[in-house]
Amino acid sequence: MYLPAHFEEYRLEELHRIISEFPFAALVVNGPDGLDANHIPFAFDPDAGEHGKLLAHVSRSNAVWTDARDGDEVLVIFRAGDAYVSPNWLPSKHEEHRQVPTWNYQVVNVHGKITIRDDERFLRGLLARLTRTHEVRAGEARPWKMGDAEPAFINERLAAIVGIEIDITRIIGKSKLSQNKDARDRANVVKELVARGEHQAADAMVNTLPKA
Helix, strand or coil, X not given: CCCCHHHEECCHHHHHHHHHHCCEXXXXXXXXXXXXXXXXXXXEECCCCCCCEEEEEEECCCCHHHHCCCCCEEEEEEEEEEEEECHHHCHHHHHHCCCCCEEEEEEEEEEEXXXXXXXXXXHHHHHHHHHHHHHXXXXXXXXXXXXXXXXXXXXXXXXXXXXXXXXXXXXXXXXXXXXXXXXXXHHHXXXXXXXXXXXXXXXXXXXXXXXX
């Protein structure tokens, strides 16, 4: 990933926040037919191992779990809020006319080694964790849980999926949030984003200090 120094996201808590709050990510593996990407939700355990673990599941009919072998290196790409930025939003543009359109965004590339987990205990724990987390995030007054369904049905669904565990080896983050603009330009970009309902991108700018 192209990473100018002023856009490098070095704050571990921010990297972890993006992974946790934007869990739907692209898993990239190098299989027998070359690079392949699957888009799946992940659970993140930051305290497992040296750099943490990512946990997920896929359909048994998805070839990714047979294309990737235990120990293979994989890439998982998480993307947070993003937004177009018009040069018209920058006060300096109207004085010097030396600005161009750009795009603000946050991304995290997670590198790691994959392990296929084809065991029921792992899957039950993972599904319970995923549903508990996302039912609450969805604002459900009575969050759904696996116990709400017939055991035979749950067993049938468990047999149709396979688990994935990724031991993280390194995390690379990029927060491209107008750090290379002056304070008044940044402030007006935030104002314009909020006015257009781009609150994720605006909040990220507010929470990211300019880098020297």
